[in-house]
Amino acid sequence: MSIDATPSIARRGLADRVLRRGPLEAAATTIIAAGVVMLMQPLSLTLYSWSFATTLFGTVMFTIVSKVRE
């Protein structure tokens, strides 16, 4: 019993730490900011090409994670 219970508590602890609104929103915000920087940077056309996908991903992620519990 105890052998089974310990890993599940550990898993829940990890999920509690990671799957909270704060860190997820921070990650989404970072992705949006990276997308905007990629859109306007003068260094690489490849980065510019991927900027829209990055910003869109970050925006969708932000919209979803803002519904996650605190």
Added chain:
Amino acid sequence: MNELSASSRITYRAVMVRPGMARRIRGLSDKTLAWLFITPTIVLLLAINIFPLLWTIYLSFTNYRANRANVPTIWLGADWYQSILTDPDIWAAMQVTAHFVIWTVVIETVLGFGLAYLIDKKFRGHGMWTTIILLPMMLSPAVVGNFWTFLYQPQIGLFNYVVAFFTGRAASSFQMLGDVTLSPWAIVIVDAWMWTPYVMLICLAGLRSIPDYIYEAAEVDRASKWRQFWSITLPMALPFIMLAVLFRGIENFKMFDMVNLLTGGGPGSTTEVASITLKRAAFESWRTGYSSAFAIILFVTVFGLANIYVKALNKVKSR
């Protein structure tokens, strides 16, 4: 009303509300009434916001041209998106936008915070100076664009004469709006002139929200003014500064009217910010599908930045 008898109260109500109407309203639940009130707003919102957005998303996947509406529309998939996101000209327009956004935001933030810091000292006549500083912000961008065009005139413009007075150069030796090097800075100067007061207002709100007892405690601890600024003023005003930076960043990213009036994107394409490129594609080349895809790219960027803005706003509100 409390002094009225029961019979006179009934008579009063009968006079005020027609019986048929009263019966109808009484029959509706609170929820139905609430829906009744918000339905016109929702319909309006759907008609002028949501429907055009969905229609633009649809058009961005087609070859539709607004000047040839009778031509059958062909579904192109993500071709326009691919074309825009690999086009070096659009990339160049994004860099022009980046130059404009970065420099305006930096200048407005530094000057705005500096002015707010001075106004917060409540010197004699600070109310009058606040009003004078706020004046440019109250003007229409169309008016500002037009009169700065006159100020920048190399022959009669005041700006050239002021620069000539301080530098010794001939006033007609340079053109702010006609020179490839100077024109990007010309639009930065006008935007900074117009919107620094706005940043000042937000920073002033931040500075005035800092309680006096924190400074009093710092005085007791013999902290210098310099230390107080770095350890109290700046950290506590930072959420407000961030708010101003984000707001001005979003606004300037989609800046159109002022730049269009000042330079129209010229000379060449040196001041062609993204919104001017979009206008040219939509209403000069009539590439509606292409410009819809471009508009969606800009919309997603602004929407993403707006999410960050709202997050920053909530942080400020929770203080």
